Amino acid sequence: MTTTYAEGQLNALIRTAVDGIISIDARGIVNLYNPACQGIFGWSEADVLGRNISMLMPARYAEHHDDFIIRYLNTGDARIIGIGREVEGLRKDGSEFPMDLSVGEFEHEGERRFVGIIRDLTERVAAERRLREIQSQLSHMSRVSAVAEMGSSLAHELNQPLTAISLFLTASERALATDPDKARAMFARAEAECQRAGDIVRRIRQMVERGDDERKVIDLVEIIMGAAELCSVAEAGGRSSIDLSGLTDQTVEIYADPTQIRQVMVNLIKNAIDATQNLDMPRIRVRMEVENPKCVTVEVEDNGPGIDPAFRHRLFSPFVTSKEHGLGIGLSICHTIAESHGGSLDLIEDRNETRLPGAIFRLRLPLE
Incomplete structure (x- = not known):
């Protein structure tokens, strides 16, 4: 034919x-x-x-x-x-x-x-897996770097409850024979300080643990509160006022990697603290809003000097930093984390009378 x-x-x-x-x-x-x-x-x-x-x-x-x-x-x-x-x-x-x-x-x-x-798709999937591994390694390095920058303050803050524990136990031992009620009260205070020290160590471990991209349903409010607590503990002098009243009282659940979202929040709050450290009345505010049934936004704002215009157009590029000893990968990795979760991280330019005059970063994440 x-x-x-x-x-x-x-x-x-x-x-x-x-x-x-x-x-x-x-x-x-x-x-x-x-x-x-x-x-x-x-x-x-x-x-x-x-x-x-x-x-x-x-x-x-x-x-x-x-x-x-x-x-x-x-x-x-x-x-x-x-x-x-x-x-x-x-x-x-x-x-x-x-x-x-x-x-x-x-x-x-x-x-x-x-x-x-x-x-x-074998080669493409292998390349994507390798890219995720590299991103995970960079993300881990960024977390370790952030904790290292806060290291001396964290060590000082951890030493306080340990010192208090020693003092309370010594006082308890002295009072045990003559005043058992006082001794029990001292033991209770020592136990509370143990809990405080344990919480500090747990926050540090959450930041520096290696981990892979392990996504699950998490409470976003709890993640933000924990990040703010770690940053407050690490801040030398504790001068900045972190206003968390903008967080909703209800549970806001998202499907995400808790370590990565915690890293984003620690980075944003820590940057705000650094930007306001030389002010007489430093202020930082964290707001959260459920925009619609599919999206939640978190904004971190401060009353610092804002972002230098020379850095704005490449703010989320790697190795760009205005800090003397910074690696310049923090915001870049946070931007990547937000996008990998189907969200975004942006510097907000619009202003109104309700906002603080410094930098405003907006993290947007899907609720589903």
Whole structure:
């Protein structure tokens, strides 16, 4: 039979395509399997033609595939046809791999058929995983750097409850024989100081722990309060007033990595403290607002000198800092964290009489 120009052209395209192209009939039997598929799956064309497409799928997909086709033919309920999605394929050696699958439908001699275009995503997924690992390492380095900057103040603050514990225990021992009630009161105060010291250590551990991107449902208010507490503890002299009255009393839950969101809040609050440290009456305010059922915003503002115009256009670029000993990666990483959570971090320029005159940073996060 003579091949038409269009048929020859189509055959050449299928044979030279870098993406895998497979065609099946309504029973799931493969009748087209181009050379790119052999490179992707490891099976030759002779191995696959005439067999069910399920041989190229992990068992959890294969056992239901024929039912999917039957349901679609009977009801028109398309789960993947005309949409495309990322799924897992099965190679000849039994290994699974991520792939992008787009499925179309056509009719040949009155029979319904399906064609799929497959792109191997193994390298892309590996590159994304490596990028996440690098971002995680930078994020951890930034947290360690922030705690290191607060190190002397944290050590001083931790030493206070430890000293108090020693004094209370000594006083308790002296009073134990002559005044048991006083001794019990001293023991209670020592216990409270132990709790205080433990809280400080716990806040530090939360900041410097390595961790991966472990997302779960968290209370955003609790994260903000904890970040503010750590920054207040670390501040030498405790001069700044952090106004948290703008936080809602209700629980605001988001799906996020608690370590990363805590890092963003510590960075923003710590920057505000640094910006106001030389003022006679330093002020910092944290506000939160649920904008709509899908979004919550947190704003950190201060009455410092604001952001130097020379830095504003590259404020979130890495290694840009106005601090003498800063690494310049804090805001850059915070910006990346916000975006990786489907949100944003911005410097707010608009002003009104209710805002403090310094810098205003707005963190926006999805509630879902």
